[in-house]
Amino acid sequence: MKDNEQIEITGNNHFSTSIKTPLRADAFDKSDDEKIKNIQHHFGKIMEELGLDLTDDSLSGTPYRFAKMYVKELFYGLNPANKPKLSVFINKYSYKKMLVEQNITIDSACEHHFLPIVGFANVAYIPKDKVIGLSKINRLVDYYARRPQVQERLVLQILNDLQDVLETKDVIVSITAKHLCVSSRGIKDQSSFTTTLEYGGCFSESEYRNEFLKIIAQQSI
Numbered sequence: 573m574k575d576n577e578q579i580e581i582t583g584n585n586h587f588s589t590s591i592k593t594p595l596r597a598d599a600f601d602k603s604d605d606e607k608i609k610n611i612q613h614h615f616g617k618i619m620e621e622l623g624l625d626l627t628d629d630s631l632s633g634t635p636y637r638f639a640k641m642y643v644k645e646l647f648y649g650l651n652p653a654n655k656p657k658l659s660v661f662i663n664k665y666s667y668k669k670m671l672v673e674q675n676i677t678i679d680s681a682c683e684h685h686f687l688p689i690v691g692f693a694n695v696a697y698i699p700k701d702k703v704i705g706l707s708k709i710n711r712l713v714d715y716y717a718r719r720p721q722v723q724e725r726l727v728l729q730i731l732n733d734l735q736d737v738l739e740t741k742d743v744i745v746s747i748t749a750k751h752l753c754v755s756s757r758g759i760k761d762q763s764s765f766t767t768t769l770e771y772g773g774c775f776s777e778s779e780y781r782n783e784f785l786k787i788i789a790q791q792s793i
């Protein structure tokens with residue numbers, strides 16, 4: 573098989589050997605303000621190339637607005653300096669059963685088209701010596717979501733960090749999301765959505781996994 577045939581089948585850069593987001597070595601040498609200035613310039617050129625009149629008062633601020641949104645909002649999670657502090661506490665209560673944080677909003681973007689991925693994550697763990705502040709789970713999910721992503725990597729990055737900070741493998745993460753690159757362009761399938769599920773420790777046993785799945789099936793309080 574020729575190289576270009578392989579790329580047709582697998583796509584280029586769709587698989588990575590690491591769960592790390594592929595970043596350049598100099599990714600954070602520039603300040604946010606420098607990045608915003610440069611992106612503003614380049615996005616203005618894209619708009620011009622599309623034929624838009626940047627002197628129009630509704631469009632003139634768009635390159636700056638776009639650049640600020642990319643650096644400060646949609647992709648703030650690329651920068652490790654923005655990683656939330658994950659406060660953990662000693663498990664004084666000796667709570668040893670499952671804790672489920674569910675319906676966590678996912679607002680991400682696919683790295684192939686830079687279009688939104690929107691949906692929900694559900695996270696559960698069985699504490700050993702540490703418990704984590706609930707909101708820190710939501711913050712961690714948002715941090716990793718705010719990068720150009722693929723859903724498989726996103727679920728793994730969240731799982732890995734939680735396993736590290738909680739000092740247990742007994743963690744499970746599911747994400748169910750809609751990809752606008754599937755629903756709004758290309759195949760334009762409005763109804764399909766994608767679920768990814770990653771876990772370790774006791775969640776490898778179907779009994780624990782099924783308990784989690786049963787709980788997250790209840791969508792309201």
Ligand SMILES: Nc1nc2c(ncn2[C@@H]2O[C@H](COP(=O)(O)OP(=O)(O)OP(=O)(O)O)[C@@H](O)[C@H]2O)c(=O)[nH]1
Nearest residue numbers: 583584682683684721722723724751753754758759
């Ligand atoms: N595995 C995976 N694929 C994704 C994700 N987000 C988007 N994709 C897919 O990435 C693929 C990119 O395929 P290409 O053939 O290079 O791009 P394309 O020509 O725009 O493909 P179409 O969407 O089929 O028109 C598409 O099949 C997308 O659906 C994701 O989170 N995980």
Ligand SMILES: [Zn+2]
Nearest residue numbers: 682684685753
């Ligand atoms: Zn896409």
